[in-house]
Structure formats: structure tokens, C-alpha cells
Amino acid sequence: MEPLKLIPKHEVLSDSAAKAVAKKLNTPIDKFPKILASDVQAKLLNAKPGNMIAISRHDPAGEYAYYRIVVPG
Amino acid sequence: MQAEIIDHLRFTVISPAMIKRMSVAKLIVPDTYNEDGYPIDGGLIDQRLGVIDPGLKCKTCGGRVKSCPGHFGHIDLVRPVIHSEFAKMIYLLLQSTCFTCHKLLITQEQVQEIRPIIKKTIEAIEEDEHVQLGEEEIRELLFKKLKSSKKCPHCGTAQRKLKLERPTFFYMEGNKMKPDEIHDWLAKISDDDVRSLGMDPEAARPEWLVLTALLVPPVNVRPSITLETGERSEDDLTHKLVDIMRINQRLEQDIDAGAPQIIIDDLWELLQYHVTVYFNNETPGVPVARHRSTRPLKTLAQRLKGKEGRLRYNLSGKRVNFSARTVISSDSSLTINQVGIPSKFAEGLTVPFYVTLWNIEKAKELLQRQEYPMAVNLITKEGIRKRIGETNKEELVKEVQPGYVLERQLTDGDIVLMNRQPTLHRLSIMAHEVKVLPGRTMRINSSAAYPYGADFDGDEMNLHVPQSLEAQSEARYLMQPKNLVLSARDGRPIMFIEEDEIIGAYLLTKDDSYYSKEEASMMLSTVGIYELPKHEKNGTYSGRAIFSMLLPKTFNLDYKSGDQRVTIKNGELTEGIINEKLVGMGGGALILALFTECGADFIEKFLLNIAKISLRAAYKCGVTIGMSDYYLPDAVEKESQQIIAQADTKVHELLKRYKEKKLESLPGYTVKQTLELETMAELETARTLAIKALNKHVPPTNIIKIMAMVKARGSIHNFVQTSMFLGQQAVRAGRPSRGFAGRILPYFKKGDKRPEVKGFVHSSFFTGLSPADFYMHAMGARDSAMSKSLVTAVSGYLQRRLINALQDIYVDENLAAKDASGALIQSIYGGDGKDPMKEKVKVK
Numbered sequence: 001m002e003p004l005k006l007i008p009k010h011e012v013l014s015d016s017a018a019k020a021v022a023k024k025l026n027t028p029i030d031k032f033p034k035i036l037a038s039d040v041q042a043k044l045l046n047a048k049p050g051n052m053i054a055i056s057r058h059d060p061a062g063e064y065a066y067y068r069i070v071v072p073g
Numbered sequence: 074m075q076a077e078i079i080d081h082l083r084f085t086v087i088s089p090a091m092i093k094r095m096s097v098a099k100l101i102v103p104d105t106y107n108e109d110g111y112p113i114d115g116g117l118i119d120q121r122l123g124v125i126d127p128g129l130k131c132k133t134c135g136g137r138v139k140s141c142p143g144h145f146g147h148i149d150l151v152r153p154v155i156h157s158e159f160a161k162m163i164y165l166l167l168q169s170t171c172f173t174c175h176k177l178l179i180t181q182e183q184v185q186e187i188r189p190i191i192k193k194t195i196e197a198i199e200e201d202e203h204v205q206l207g208e209e210e211i212r213e214l215l216f217k218k219l220k221s222s223k224k225c226p227h228c229g230t231a232q233r234k235l236k237l238e239r240p241t242f243f244y245m246e247g248n249k250m251k252p253d254e255i256h257d258w259l260a261k262i263s264d265d266d267v268r269s270l271g272m273d274p275e276a277a278r279p280e281w282l283v284l285t286a287l288l289v290p291p292v293n294v295r296p297s298i299t300l301e302t303g304e305r306s307e308d309d310l311t312h313k314l315v316d317i318m319r320i321n322q323r324l325e326q327d328i329d330a331g332a333p334q335i336i337i338d339d340l341w342e343l344l345q346y347h348v349t350v351y352f353n354n355e356t357p358g359v360p361v362a363r364h365r366s367t368r369p370l371k372t373l374a375q376r377l378k379g380k381e382g383r384l385r386y387n388l389s390g391k392r393v394n395f396s397a398r399t400v401i402s403s404d405s406s407l408t409i410n411q412v413g414i415p416s417k418f419a420e421g422l423t424v425p426f427y428v429t430l431w432n433i434e435k436a437k438e439l440l441q442r443q444e445y446p447m448a449v450n451l452i453t454k455e456g457i458r459k460r461i462g463e464t465n466k467e468e469l470v471k472e473v474q475p476g477y478v479l480e481r482q483l484t485d486g487d488i489v490l491m492n493r494q495p496t497l498h499r500l501s502i503m504a505h506e507v508k509v510l511p512g513r514t515m516r517i518n519s520s521a522a523y524p525y526g527a528d529f530d531g532d533e534m535n536l537h538v539p540q541s542l543e544a545q546s547e548a549r550y551l552m553q554p555k556n557l558v559l560s561a562r563d564g565r566p567i568m569f570i571e572e573d574e575i576i577g578a579y580l581l582t583k584d585d586s587y588y589s590k591e592e593a594s595m596m597l598s599t600v601g602i603y604e605l606p607k608h609e610k611n612g613t614y615s616g617r618a619i620f621s622m623l624l625p626k627t628f629n630l631d632y633k634s635g636d637q638r639v640t641i642k643n644g645e646l647t648e649g650i651i652n653e654k655l656v657g658m659g660g661g662a663l664i665l666a667l668f669t670e671c672g673a674d675f676i677e678k679f680l681l682n683i684a685k686i687s688l689r690a691a692y693k694c695g696v697t698i699g700m701s702d703y704y705l706p707d708a709v710e711k712e713s714q715q716i717i718a719q720a721d722t723k724v725h726e727l728l729k730r731y732k733e734k735k736l737e738s739l740p741g742y743t744v745k746q747t748l749e750l751e752t753m754a755e756l757e758t759a760r761t762l763a764i765k766a767l768n769k770h771v772p773p774t775n776i777i778k779i780m781a782m783v784k785a786r787g788s789i790h791n792f793v794q795t796s797m798f799l800g801q802q803a804v805r806a807g808r809p810s811r812g813f814a815g816r817i818l819p820y821f822k823k824g825d826k827r828p829e830v831k832g833f834v835h836s837s838f839f840t841g842l843s844p845a846d847f848y849m850h851a852m853g854a855r856d857s858a859m860s861k862s863l864v865t866a867v868s869g870y871l872q873r874r875l876i877n878a879l880q881d882i883y884v885d886e887n888l889a890a891k892d893a894s895g896a897l898i899q900s901i902y903g904g905d906g907k908d909p910m911k912e913k914v915k916v917k
């Protein structure tokens with residue numbers, strides 16, 4: 001399936017990369033924003049609960065990564 | 074000593090035993106004072122309940138008004154009554170228990186069993202949805218199960234149908250249940266069953282929900298007021314308690330006299346009513362208890378509830394000291410950072426002066442002073458506050474030493490907070506430096522008024538004087554307007570020049586603006602500059618050169634927007650006009666650049682100077698309007714008529730095409746809607762044409778046109794409305810359509826399709842409106858006024874909720890946005906980690 005143009009790029013991070021992000025942001029995993037495993041984007045990436053998804057957001061200010069932790073549901 | 078920290082609070086139901094333990098007096102007389110004006114023993118003002126009379130002593134603790142905290146009394150109710158606020162809970166308890174054996178309509182084992190079953194059923198319903206049931210939800214389901222139980226599993230009795238009629242009436246199979254029956258039923262429910270239902274029998278036994286005794290609050294909770302006439306006026310609670318006691322007494326007498334059951338039941342219900350209303354005079358389904366004056370009584374719930382209740386009025390919001398409020402006015406010689414304080418305020422407000430080894434001489438001088446900047450109070454090392462007066466002055470001068478604190482009157486340079494309501498954002502409270510001035514108003518620079526949302530048509534503002542040094546420096550660092558020139562929203566200036574100042578800046582920097590040496594000297598001296606810029610060959614000075622004197626020599630700017638171009642090279646304005654896009658509401662590019670490059674102190678000075686010098690330029694020109702400015706060349710009137718006639722014919726043609734079924738519908742619209750849309754578009758064209766005509770025929774020297782063009786005040790469309798024609802009036806975002814059958818006003822013929830019949834006004838404000846035109850205009854005006862007030866209320870509430878939801882989000886040291894629990898909101902604030910209030914932010 002080809003992702004829609006309007007949806008920013010979603011990407012599953014490896015566990016070590018996720019750990020590095022959590023450390024960089026000085027935030028425990030459970031304090032990250034969440035995304036349901038049943039979310040279309042999570043399904044598309046075959047992400048499992050506990051995985052971290054990086055979303056490249058395009059704001060007027062520029063491009064930056066937004067992180068979400070996959071939760072069951 | 075470290076204060077104890079409250080871990081938790083627990084609210085429980087009060088028991089009759091507890092009431093009796095708390096009570097110092099059983100009240101028996103339904104009255105207050107006797108004929109001699111003395112409190113009756115056993116009455117509602119019994120002296121054992123405390124004192125409110127300064128001359129009297131409390132009969133319980135012996136204390137006087139100040140020392141006696143007040144004591145509770147009680148009333149024994151002859152017959153129990155339902156506590157109306159607990160009626161729903163009582164209903165639930167009755168439904169859950171057997172009416173003969175009073176056991177839970179389910180076995181203890183089943184209670185344990187039911188949990189997984191409920192869980193499973195829920196899971197089955199929600200399918201693969203993963204739902205975790207909390208205690209609350211399980212209890213809800215338990216109640217549901219209990220309510221539907223038809224037969225008692227213990228004694229086998231079939232359960233009867235129960236009904237609750239709000240607020241306090243219970244029925245079993247259609248027969249009224251008396252509160253004493255209910256009380257006895259509830260009393261027989263075992264503690265274990267109570268626990269199964271999620272109640273703690275230690276804290277709230279079910280039968281306590283039916284009142285057998287009533288706690289009477291101390292008199293200082295419901296003080297009586299003595300009017301000037303010597304007449305006593307009692308508190309609403311006392312009034313209601315008198316009612317309760319009176320009925321209680323009558324009920325007792327009637328029961329003792331063996332009165333018929335109907336009479337007793339009537340009195341009983343009346344007692345129930347009074348008690349219900351005593352707790353909450355807004356109980357649904359119950360008539361409101363009123364005063365003789367028809368004013369509703371303010372009973373217990375009303376004391377706590379709502380905006381004027383104890384919580385929101387007295388606890389969340391409190392009166393503060395060191396504050397002042399008055400009308401504001403503008404002062405163009407104050408900087409945005411200053412505030413003009415009436416001398417009377419300065420005399421009344423104080424700031425602490427901390428006496429040290431190094432300022433003790435100054436402290437002594439302040440102490441000795443006889444007039445305005447003097448010390449008012451002295452606080453010793455022990456914290457004892459002494460008022461400084463003529464008599465003790467010399468004594469205090471000898472006493473004062475480092476460690477003491479004086480409270481001195483407010484003087485120039487002190488920091489104060491200004492606030493205007495509604496306080497919508499952080500800029501609604503800013504810190505200003507005091508400048509004591511004569512007069513009775515507080516004065517601010519008009520550029521500082523914009524972030525407050527203030528104008529000077531009678532607006533009032535509040536002032537607060539921060540007392541601690543921490544508060545003062547926090548105010549100086551975080552809240553001074555000079556540091557807050559850029560908006561946190563988009564990084565554009567929110568303090569700039571407006572109206573007369575904008576037109577002045579235009580007049581000063583336009584191409585053909587030259588001033589004589591005298592004029593240039595005068596203008597520059599008003600901003601404290603006593604040098605002249607380079608003059609032209611003929612000895613005159615260009616406005617741009619004069620303006621350039623306000624800029625630092627190192628400043629450069631190359632601004633482009635549309636066909637406008639402004640160039641500043643080495644502090645010289647070489648090209649372009651300074652308009653609102655540079656120094657006003659339309660972007661403020663120059664202010665933004667100066668703030669980020671030259672800093673807060675420079676911008677404070679710059680805003681003051683540009684306003685002053687622009688106003689000077691406007692005064693030189695004499696910006697003023699009169700009737701003659703609205704009186705336009707005949708050509709305009711001619712074109713007006715043409716435009717209107719043209720619109721008329723165009724609309725007529727549209728209608729003809731519609732009738733001939735030649736009108737093609739727009740995508741997504743019916744033909745009729747298309748006709749309406751195209752008619753409106755045609756009438757809109759009339760407005761555009763009018764604006765064009767006005768621009769063509771009105772000379773560029775017309776001041777109204779200049780004001781509109783430079784965006785100082787008004788728009789060309791306003792000018793069209795005053796001098797050409799008003800145009801289409803809108804009601805509910807369309808043409809007016811309702812009123813009389815087939816027409817809006819009886820003045821029109823039915824079925825008339827001319828544009829003016831549906832709110833297209835031909836006359837102008839200058840010529841005056843015909844009655845029909847006036848009516849159309851009034852319809853539009855009323856509609857916009859109504860929707861405006863609705864929108865402000867709705868958006869205000871939305872704003873409040875957003876503020877409450879977002880208030881404790883902060884940016885941490887890694888520039889990540891987090892909330893109070895540490896949860897990540899955004900990995901980098903704003904997507905770029907930049908603070909738009911402090912630096913120029915590029916927006917793609």
C-alpha cells in the first residue's frame with residue numbers, strides 16, 4: 001500500500017534507537033505520547049506494543065521527529 | 074517546626090450519635106429572642122452556641138466574640154426525615170436489599186463469583202477490545218444485577234417494585250413508604266452487606282442517611298444583623314431552622330394529643346419539606362422557600378455553590394492588600410514600561426524597606442520625614458508591626474537597626490503589576506515602573522494598551538505592588554513590557570504604534586515631505602535629540618532624514634512586500650515609506666528587527682520616540698476631518714447611480730434567465746441557490762466598483778482616503794458607505810429573507826425582486842437612510858451584535874478550558890515540552906526549539 005501524501009512519514013525505531021531517544025529526551029518510555037497498535041499507520045508498519053514510532057512532522061517552523069509508543073488496543 | 078502535611082481528607086456521613094456528641098445544647102424553643110431582646114434558652118440563639126454580641130460571654134466556653142469559636146447544637150426530630158441529597162443512594166440501597174430479611178439480594182459467594190462473570194460479559198460485548206474494569210464499574214454492574222433481582226436468594230420472598238419520586242418520596246408497589254420504615258429497613262442491613270456495596274459502615278451506616286437529629290450550626294455561622302432602626306434581622310439559616318423547629322413542635326403536640334393520622338402525615342411532609350429546603354433551596358421538584366420580600370432564601374447549598382459561593386468567591390478568589398483600581402488614561406510621554414500613578418495612590422500603597430548596615434541612614438531619614446515619601450510602618454526583628462506616628466517617631470528612630478523592616482510609600486522607580494480583565498493571556502498582567510503623577514487616573518503609554526486589550530473610554534485597571542524582593546525581581550525579569558514586545562504566538566510585535574501615530578509616520582516619511590530647519594529642530598527636540606541630520610541642497614530637511622535620527626547608526630534593513638520596498642542603510646532611511654507593515658499592526662517588521670538586534674531598552678525608547686515624532690508630524694499637517702471631506706465630486710454621485718443601476722439590471726437579467734430556466738446550477742447547489750449566490754456576487758461587484766470609483770475620483774489629499782490607505786483608521790469601504798451607498802445588508806450570512814408574507818416589510822409589494830427589497834441599500838450615511846433602508850441596516854446591525862456577543866461567550870469559555878488544560882506544560886532543559894507529570898508533549902518545543910518572543914523566527 002502506498003501511504004497517503006498528506007500523512008507524514010512513520011517509521012518504527014529499533015529498540016536501541018528507541019532507548020537512545022528516550023535517554024536524549026530524558027523521558028521514561030511510559031511518558032511518551034501513545035499510538036494504538038490498531039492505528040492504520042502502526043498496522044502498516046507491523047509495529048508491536050512497546051515499539052517506538054518516529055513521525056516526521058512538517059510544521060511551519062520546519063521538520064522534526066515526533067515519537068509515539070505503540071500501546072495494545 | 075515543620076508543618077504537618079495533609080495526606081488526605083475523608084468526607085463521611087454524620088451519625089445521630091455524633092451529632093449528640095458534638096452538640097452542646099438540645100434546642101427546643103422555635104424562637105430567637107424574648108420581648109426584652111435577650112436570647113431565649115433552648116432557642117436558636119441560645120448563648121451556649123456562642124456569642125455574636127460584643128457584651129456577652131459564651132455559656133459553653135466563657136469566651137467572648139473574638140475568642141469563642143462557636144458551638145454546635147442539635148434538634149431532635151420527632152419523626153425521621155429523608156436527607157434529600159442522599160435520596161438516590163437510599164433508593165439504591167433499598168433496591169439492593171430484601172424488604173423482609175434486609176439481606177443483599179445476592180449471596181456473598183455470588184458477590185465473589187460475579188466479578189469474573191461481569192468481566193467476561195463485558196469482554197464478550199466489547200469483543201477483542203481490551204477494557205480493564207475498575208472497582209467503580211464492577212460496582213455499577215453489581216447494582217444493575219441487584220436491581221433486576223426478582224427474588225431474594227436468602228428467604229425466597231418475591232421483591233416488590235420500588236419507586237423514587239424526586240426529591241424524597243419513596244413508593245413500594247404504589248404505596249408511600251414513610252421515612253421511619255425506610256430508616257428501620259436500612260438499619261437492618263448488615264455491616265458486611267454494606268461493605269459489599271462499597272460503603273464503609275464505620276463512616277456511613279445506611280440508616281444515617283435518614284435524619285433523626287439535625288445539627289444546628291453555631292450562631293457565628295448565621296449571625297443576626299441589627300439594623301440602624303434597632304430592628305433585628307436574622308440570617309436565612311436561622312429563619313429556616315425556626316420553621317423546622319416550629320413544625321417539629323407541632324408534630325410532637327399533635328402526636329401526643331392523638332390527632333388523626335392524616336394531619337400527622339401532613340405535618341410530617343411539611344417537616345420533610347423544610348429540612349429539604351434547609352439543605353438546598355434549589356432542590357429540583359420542590360417549591361423555593363422565600364423571604365417576605367419574595368427573595369429566595371440562601372440555605373446551606375447556596376452558601377457553597379456557584380460563582381458567589383464560598384468556594385469560588387472566598388476560597389479560590391480572595392481580596393488582596395497592596396492593590397488599587399481606577400480608570401486608565403493614555404500618556405504619550407510615558408514609555409511602555411512606565412505607569413503613571415495618582416499621587417493619592419502612591420501615598421496609600423507601601424513597599425517594604427529592609428534596613429541593613431548600609432542603608433540605615435536612609436531608613437532613619439524615611440522614618441523622620443513628615444510628608445509624602447515617608448515610612449508608614451515599622452516591623453521589628455520579632456515581626457511586631459508598629460504604626461509610625463508623630464508621637465513615637467523619635468523613639469523609633471532610636472530603636473531602628475539592621476534587620477528591621479520599614480514600610481515606605483510608593484515612589485518613582487518602584488515595580489508594580491498592572492492587570493486588566495478579562496485576563497486572557499500573560500500580557501494581561503505586566504510589570505511597570507512607577508511614575509507618580511498628579512490626577513486621579515492611572516496612565517499608560519497607548520502602545521502598551523493593545524496587549525491588555527484596553528482603550529481609554531472608561532476602562533479600569535487593577536494595580537498590585539509586589540512586596541517581597543523575589544516577587545519584585547521576578548516581575549522585572551519576566552513581566553516588563555519592554556521584554557514582551559514580541560508575541561509568543563507568531564513572534565510578531567504586539568506593541569506598536571496606532572492610528573494618529575501611523576498617519577504621522579506616513580506623513581513624515583512620504584516622498585515629498587520636507588521640513589524647514591525650525592520645524593526639524595522642533596520635531597527632534599520633542600524626542601530629546603538636539604542635533605540635526607544632513608540637510609538638502611535648498612536647506613530643508615527630509616522627513617526620512619529626521620526619522621533616521623531615531624535609528625542606531627549600525628542598523629540595516631531591506632524590507633520588501635508587494636510593491637513596497639523599504640531600505641535602511643547604516644541607520645539611514647534611504648527609500649520607502651514607514652507604514653503599519655513596519656511599525657504597526659500589519660506586521661511591525663521594523664520593530665521586530667530593532668527588538669532582536671538592539672534589545673529591549675532600545676525598543677522601549679524607540680516606541681516612545683517614534684510615537685512622539687509621528688504625532689508631531691501629524692500635528693504639523695493638521696490631521697482632522699469635517700463634513701467637507703465627505704462631500705465628494707459630482708462624478709462620484711453619478712457613478713454611484715450608474716453602479717446601482719447596473720447592479721439592478723444585472724440582477725434582473727439573472728432573474729430572467731432563471732425564469733426561462735436558462736440558469737445553470739453551480740456544482741453542489743440547486744438552481745435556486747445558484748440564483749441567490751450569483752445575485753449576491755453581483756451586488757458584491759457593486760461594492761468593488763464603488764471602491765474603484767472612489768479611488769479614481771477622490772483626490773489623494775482627502776484625509777479620509779489617506780487614513781484608510783495608510784491603515785490608520787477606517788477603510789475605503791467605510792468611505793463608500795458614508796459617501797456613496799450602503800450596499801448589501803447581511804442577516805445570518807445572507808440577504809434578509811424573513812418578515813411579512815412574500816416581502817420583508819409591508820412597504821414593498823409582494824413578489825418584488827428588486828435588490829433593495831432584500832437589503833441592498835441605495836442611500837448613504839451622508840445623504841441619510843430612508844425608513845426601509847434604515848430597517849434593513851438595523852436588521853444587519855442587530856444580527857451582527859447578537860452573533861458577536863454569542864461568539865465572545867463561547868470562545869471565552871473555550872479559551873478558559875484550553876488554558877486550564879495546558880497551564881502546566883513547560884519546556885525543559887532539552888527544549889522538550891512536558892506536562893506536570895513529566896509526560897512528553899513535544900520532543901522539541903514548537904518544532905524548532907525557538908522562542909518567538911526572543912528571536913526572529915523564520916516561517917516557511
Ligand SMILES: [Mg+2]
Pocket residue numbers: 527528529530531532
Ligand atoms: Mg473600553
Ligand SMILES: [Zn+2]
Pocket residue numbers: 122123124131132133134135136141142143144
Ligand atoms: Zn463558646
Ligand SMILES: [Zn+2]
Pocket residue numbers: 171172173174175176225226227228229230
Ligand atoms: Zn429476604
